[in-house]
Amino acid sequence: xxxxxxxxxxxxxxxxxxxxxxxxxxxxxxxxxxxxxxxxxxxxxxxxxxxxxxxxxxxxxxxxxxxxxxxxxxxxxxxxxxxxxxxxxxxxxxxxxxxxxxxxxxxxxxxxxxxxxxxxxxxxxxxxxxxxxxxxxxxxxxxxxxxxxxxxxxxxxxxxxxxxxxxxxxxxxxxxxxxxxxxxxxxxxxxxxxxxxxxxxxxxxxxxxxxxxxxxxxxxxxxxxxxxxxxxxxxxxxxxxxxxxxxxxxxxxxxxxxxxxxxxxxxxxxxxxxxxxxxxxxxxxxxxxxxxxxxxxxxxxxxxxxxxxx
Numbered sequence: 001x002x003x004x005x006x007x008x009x010x011x012x013x014x015x016x017x018x019x020x021x022x023x024x025x026x027x028x029x030x031x032x033x034x035x036x037x038x039x040x041x042x043x044x045x046x047x048x049x050x051x052x053x054x055x056x057x058x059x060x061x062x063x064x065x066x067x068x069x070x071x072x073x074x075x076x077x078x079x080x081x082x083x084x085x086x087x088x089x090x091x092x093x094x095x096x097x098x099x100x101x102x103x104x105x106x107x108x109x110x111x112x113x114x115x116x117x118x119x120x121x122x123x124x125x126x127x128x129x130x131x132x133x134x135x136x137x138x139x140x141x142x143x144x145x146x147x148x149x150x151x152x153x154x155x156x157x158x159x160x161x162x163x164x165x166x167x168x169x170x171x172x173x174x175x176x177x178x179x180x181x182x183x184x185x186x187x188x189x190x191x192x193x194x195x196x197x198x199x200x201x202x203x204x205x206x207x208x209x210x211x212x213x214x215x216x217x218x219x220x221x222x223x224x225x226x227x228x229x230x231x232x233x234x235x236x237x238x239x240x241x242x243x244x245x246x247x248x249x250x251x252x253x254x255x256x257x258x259x260x261x262x263x264x265x266x267x268x269x270x271x272x273x274x275x276x277x278x279x280x281x282x283x284x285x286x287x288x289x290x291x292x293x294x295x296x297x298x299x300x301x302x303x304x305x306x307x308x309x310x
Contacts, residue, residue, distance in 0.1 A: 003027045005244035007217050007230060007259065008251035009036070010082020014195035015122075016248055018139075018202070021209040028209045029244065031232065033255075034058060034078035036213035040201060047085050050185070050192035054086035062254065074291075076254055080213065081196030083252070089192050091142045091184045093119060096175045112175070119173075122198075125184075128171050139198035144171070144182040220247065220263040222279055257286035 004020050006013045009032035017030045035058070037043040046054035058079040065071050077086040096112035103111035120135035126143040129136025147155065161180035162168065169181035186193040203209055221229040221241060229243035249256050260266055264279035266286055271278050 001027070002029045002242070002244035004029070004246050004248065005230065005242060006030045006248045006250060008032065008082065008249070008255065009080040009196070009200065009211065009213075010077065010250065010252055011084045011195045012082075012250040013248070014081060014084075014199040016250060017209060017211075018199040021203050021206045024206070024208055026208060029242070030209065030211045031215045031217060031230070031242075032080050032211065032213045033216045033251075034080070034213065036080040036211055037196075038204060038211075040197065047079065047081070047194070047196075048191055050089040050187035050190055053088055058086055060254075074254075076252060079196070080200060080211065081194035084186075085192065085194035085196050089185050089187045091123070091140070091173075091186045093173045116175075125173075128174075131174075133175055134173070139202070140186055140195075141188050141193045141198070142184050142186055143188070144184055146182075150182070217251070217259055218262060219259060220249070220265075222263060222265075225280075253289060253291065260285050 003026045021028045046057050060076045060078045062074040064074045077083040099112040122140050123135040123138040124141045125134040128134045167179035169177045169179035216233045218231045220227050227247045234240045267283050268278050268281040
């Protein structure tokens with residue numbers, strides 16, 4: 001019998017699989033809808049290349065319409081490591097006051113003082129690991145480009161920011177910092193230090209951890225208000241039920257609510273619209289996602305030489 005079944009080998013699932021399998025008496029099964037690459041030297045270049053995102057080879061091909069008439073891609077990683085394996089490699093923490101606001105709304109374990117030890121534990125900060133708000137022995141390596149490694153355009157931007165009076169910000173993850181400076185990055189040279197590398201790689205040698213890739217979870221199996229297993233696709237039109245003592249659903253901000261809703265857990269009106277039997281009417285499932293809100297600013301350079309790489 002499987003003790004712990006984890007749905008999704010992304011940023012959260014990889015961490016849980018690593019930590020849970022530290023107990024040799026706990027049998028852990030990690031399910032991933034996308035592929036897995038073991039040994040690591042077989043990892044495709046688009047996942048290794050931290051200088052650019054992986055756009056197509058390991059993506060869910062989702063699209064969305066942020067405003068009427070616009071249809072644009074919504075990139076999400078479909079591979080062990082999840083979106084941490086395909087993203088821009090920026091390791092930027094949230095603002096302390098945001099975490100404290102969550103705590104004030106009824107989530108005391110999400111205060112800045114409570115989450116900071118977790119941030120420190122996960123990172124090996126090569127630049128500021130000796131600070132009390134950073135870690136120096138975690139599985140995720142973090143560094144920043146020094147001024148000498150920046151392109152002329154980057155150097156010019158920082159020089160212009162300084163000339164305009166913006167403070168220098170050498171460490172954007174310093175809780176008291178603000179201004180202009182380099183981004184903290186999860187990269188070593190060109191290698192993207194994803195959760196598949198930082199967390200799953202060292203756990204693979206444990207005999208009590210099994211990683212099952214290319215396995216799409218369709219729904220949760222609920223028995224008397226308890227999740228006892230999952231239904232997965234094994235071939236077109238064919239399914240299999242995998243049972244476990246404990247189920248962790250960590251399939252991401254898009255796929256986790258989708259799995260819940262296919263399982264009968266979610267807003268009654270939406271479930272009934274798609275012919276899904278309602279097990280629990282939970283209005284908040286799948287609602288109110290706000291992901292990377294941003295404003296695009298277009299600028300026309302005064303000198304064409306600004307855009308030329310030397």
